[in-house]
Amino acid sequence: MDGTILDNPTLYRQLVGGLVYLTVIRPDIAYLVHVLSQFLSAPRTTHYSAVLCILRYIKGTLFHGLYFSAHSSLSLQAYSDADWAGDPIDRRSTTGYCLFLGDSLISWRAKKQTFTARSSTKIKNRALTDTTAKVILIR
The missing domain is CATH 1.10.8 (Helicase, Ruva Protein; domain 3)
Structure with missing residues (x-):
């Protein structure tokens, strides 16, 4: 350190x-x-x-922040990602997601997982599961 x-x-x-x-x-x-x-x-x-x-x-960047457009579509888009064993100390992964309603960011999260994933596929599936749960909650 x-x-x-x-x-x-x-x-x-x-x-x-x-x-x-x-x-x-x-x-x-x-x-x-x-x-x-x-x-x-x-x-x-x-x-x-x-x-x-x-x-x-x-x-x-004081004047940067969230912008909600009144003219964007009402389509919900979700993006998720994960790193596999990204923490060099405990080898745990971080997952995250962003949800957009049209052009406006409405929800986001970055979370260090409580378990050590054995594969990148497992942690990517976890990120997708978390994202899907949030989409279902919002819909």
Whole structure:
């Protein structure tokens, strides 16, 4: 692991908590916040630096956010993906999905799985299952 453990991780935890709240309207930072939230128990200086980079990015893109078009079609489209054993420490995979209603993003998620997949096919099927469940819930 790079960096030293922070002496007082309270500020890191507060910043990451605020970023988690912000992902409600900023899906572009959702995956990064997901990764950084895994280090709340023992954050390092490199993690804190990454949080500061996200804050600088947000400052530079203040007027970016969700856009809901009144003129787009009402067709529901879903996209999902997964990495196989993407975490180098515990070899667990991350799955995610995005749901669009016409041109508007209406739902998204990135989640680290609780199990270690034995194949890329198994984890891709899990991502597809999660996405399908969300589509059924929305329809």
